[in-house]
Amino acid sequence: MSRLLKFNIFRYNPEDEQSTPHMQEFVLEETDAMTLFIALNRIREEQDPSLQFDFCCRAGICGSCGMVINGRPGLACHTKTKDLPGEITLLPLPVFKLVGDLSVDTGTWFREMYTKTESWIHTNKVFDPTALEERMDNKDAVAIYELERCVECGCCISACGTARLREDFMGAAALNRVARFLIDPRDQRTERDYYEIIGNDMGIFGCMGLLACEDVCPKHLPLQNQLGFLRRKMGITSLKRIFKK
Ligand code: SF4
Ligand code: SF4
Ligand code: FES
Numbered sequence: 001m002s003r004l005l006k007f008n009i010f011r012y013n014p015e016d017e018q019s020t021p022h023m024q025e026f027v028l029e030e031t032d033a034m035t036l037f038i039a040l041n042r043i044r045e046e047q048d049p050s051l052q053f054d055f056c057c058r059a060g061i062c063g064s065c066g067m068v069i070n071g072r073p074g075l076a077c078h079t080k081t082k083d084l085p086g087e088i089t090l091l092p093l094p095v096f097k098l099v100g101d102l103s104v105d106t107g108t109w110f111r112e113m114y115t116k117t118e119s120w121i122h123t124n125k126v127f128d129p130t131a132l133e134e135r136m137d138n139k140d141a142v143a144i145y146e147l148e149r150c151v152e153c154g155c156c157i158s159a160c161g162t163a164r165l166r167e168d169f170m171g172a173a174a175l176n177r178v179a180r181f182l183i184d185p186r187d188q189r190t191e192r193d194y195y196e197i198i199g200n201d202m203g204i205f206g207c208m209g210l211l212a213c214e215d216v217c218p219k220h221l222p223l224q225n226q227l228g229f230l231r232r233k234m235g236i237t238s239l240k241r242i243f244k245k
Helices: 036-046 106-116 138-148 161-165 171-182 193-198 212-216 221-242
Strands: 004-011 022-029 066-069 073-075 087-091 095-101 103-105
Touching: 004 036, 022 171, 073 106, 073 212, 103 106, 106 171, 138 171, 171 193, 171 212, 171 221, 193 221, 212 221
Parallel strands: 004 087
Antiparallel strands: 004 022, 066 073, 066 087, 095 103
16 A cells, blocks of 8 residues: 655745745655655645745756755655655755745856856967867866766755855855866866965865765765865965965
């Protein structure tokens, strides 16, 4: 016999003056291969059309369905109800601006952080649209591709103690993005240029290294390696600055 699942879902609409933050209970019969994405859609279709949550791809690609699932940030479309107990509590991701219920605005946060970290190739070369594409060493291309797999879901930011305490902290996603450009041979920035951006408490030196970010990343990005890589690079750059080398 299938289980009856009890959902405790955070409800609040900041646009509605009458609305106050509260938890609302819904009960739903579990079906085969049910994901939280399917469950939330059924609740919205059958029980409450006002329930707000985000989704787009249903395949762990768009990164829009991040939420706190029984205390742990994760993707709703990637979470099967059979892996959860019969009582499921869903909250919106903290750190990001709440749109309503389980929906948050991750886009503004990522845009601000990518602007702050200057997330684009810096080069003095003049672009020639008629030139052949430059070849890149396969090892570099694979390493860059690995870090490009981030879907900007925000789970690592919501799980991060420093990001919860300090709203300017770049978090693992933005630092991962910096590492991506640091290893890109087309980017002509020096390590000192990167130090100006992340060599402070809002960047790599604010990271406490407890790695909740890597624990919750649904794409299994090697965040621990990247944070260690940046810490070593920026630590050495810091010493060079002190000794003016
Ligand atoms: S290791 Fe650093 S970035 Fe990752 S969760 Fe901890 S403080 Fe945040
Ligand atoms: S690093 Fe992982 S958890 Fe963080 S935003 Fe990217 S995909 Fe999501
Ligand atoms: S709906 Fe796109 S990642 Fe879940």
